[in-house]
Amino acid sequence: MSCxxxxxxxxxxxxxxxxPGERARVDGxxxxxxxxxxxxxxxxxxxxxxxxxxxxxxxxxxxxALVPRLRERQQLGAAGVLRRxxxxxxxxxxRWQAAAAGVAVLVVAVSLVGVLNRTGETPTLGPEVTATxxxxxxxxxxxxxxxxxxxxxPFDDQALIYASYENGT
Amino acid sequence: xxxxxxxxxxxAKQGDxxxxxxxxxxxxxxxxxxxxxxxxxxxEAEDLTQEVFxxxxxxxxxxxxxxxxxxWLYKIATNMALDVLRKRRxxxxxxxxxxxxxxxxxxxxxxxxxxxxxxxHEAVARRELQLExxxxxxxxSQKLRVVIVLFDIQGxxxxxxxxxxxxxxxxxxxxxxxxxxxxxxxLTRYVEQ
Numbered sequence: 226m227s228c229x230x231x232x233x234x235x236x237x238x239x240x241x242x243x244x245p246g247e248r249a250r251v252d253g254x255x256x257x258x259x260x261x262x263x264x265x266x267x268x269x270x271x272x273x274x275x276x277x278x279x280x281x282x283x284x285x286x287x288x289x290a291l292v293p294r295l296r297e298r299q300q301l302g303a304a305g306v307l308r309r310x311x312x313x314x315x316x317x318x319x320r321w322q323a324a325a326a327g328v329a330v331l332v333v334a335v336s337l338v339g340v341l342n343r344t345g346e347t348p349t350l351g352p353e354v355t356a357t358x359x360x361x362x363x364x365x366x367x368x369x370x371x372x373x374x375x376x377x378x379p380f381d382d383q384a385l386i387y388a389s390y391e392n393g394t
Numbered sequence: 395x396x397x398x399x400x401x402x403x404x405x406a407k408q409g410d411x412x413x414x415x416x417x418x419x420x421x422x423x424x425x426x427x428x429x430x431x432x433x434x435x436x437x438e439a440e441d442l443t444q445e446v447f448x449x450x451x452x453x454x455x456x457x458x459x460x461x462x463x464x465x466w467l468y469k470i471a472t473n474m475a476l477d478v479l480r481k482r483r484x485x486x487x488x489x490x491x492x493x494x495x496x497x498x499x500x501x502x503x504x505x506x507x508x509x510x511x512x513x514x515h516e517a518v519a520r521r522e523l524q525l526e527x528x529x530x531x532x533x534x535s536q537k538l539r540v541v542i543v544l545f546d547i548q549g550x551x552x553x554x555x556x557x558x559x560x561x562x563x564x565x566x567x568x569x570x571x572x573x574x575x576x577x578x579x580x581l582t583r584y585v586e587q
Contacts, residue, residue: 233571236570236574242552263587267578267586267587271574271578274523274577274584275531276546280423280547281427281430283443287440287443291415292415295418295447
């Protein structure tokens with residue numbers, strides 16, 4: 226194995242992260258290569274220097290400062306949940322109201338369509354005058370006026386009125 | 395996930411601050427050490443660690459348990475620490491280095507730290523070395539810094555690091571290799587034989 230390939234494995238080698246085959250190849254190479262052997266030693270000492278840095282610890286004030294902040298967040302979290310539930314209920318109420326309004330509008334619209342769609346019918350005037358818009362209808366109206374005039378108007382006026390009906394004026 | 399964490403995590407997911415506080419007490423030093431080594435600044439690191447736990451508590455409902463709680467915490471800590479580093483880079487170098495001389499009219503005197511009891515030579519040398527190693531880590535790019543701290547200092551496995559960073563295993567290996575080569579370069583006088 227070339228020095229270049231071995232060197233790429235040295236970091237994993239010192240971490241025991243090489244495969245058995247790779248480890249064997251590195252072992253075999255460094256036994257006979259002074260430069261790679263020296264590099265291996267330097268990397269091991271570098272790793273040791275870093276690993277031996279003292280581990281720092283938090284101050285005694287750390288937890289006394291953190292705990293109240295966590296409790297505050299807990300309360301904010303509970304208030305937030307309550308606020309979300311209330312908002313959901315309000316939204317639900319609004320949704321129900323909107324749905325009810327929509328249904329009402331739909332019912333009115335359907336009713337109007339039903340009314341406007343009635344065909345072949347004239348407005349009802351009363352049982353005694355119900356008739357199609359034909360000569361029969363006009364004859365009936367004229368007959369009714371004749372009977373009315375006979376009871377209320379002078380004879381000469383009655384004649385004039387009947388003549389106008391006969392002539393269509 | 396460790397057995398002791400499961401019940402606490404379930405309660406914390408329901409918003410139980412006391413349960414979460416117990417988790418925080420268990421992991422605070424690990425996270426603090428991590429962000430301190432990433433950011434190279436111990437005082438700021440404690441504030442940042444607080445913020446990591448606050449954010450984690452707020453986000454607990456979204457924790458699905460596919461990763462361990464520790465891995466999830468490291469994810470949050472990594473993102474927040476890198477945010478700090480990016481802002482710091484945009485802000486530029488600090489106005490006054492710790493050892494800048496003090497101007498006094500027509501002369502200047504060296505800035506000195508508060509007097510302390512004399513230390514043994516070995517302790518001073520060890521502290522200087524540790525400062526040098528931290529400077530070398532801080533000089534790495536953010537991507538390389540994160541992997542070297544997570545592996546060599548925090549003790550996470552390759553797989554855990556891959557999960558924290560959301561990258562393939564091969565990427566973790568490659569970044570560790572590059573980080574160690576760069577550190578070796580900076581720390582030549584300490585590692586050469």
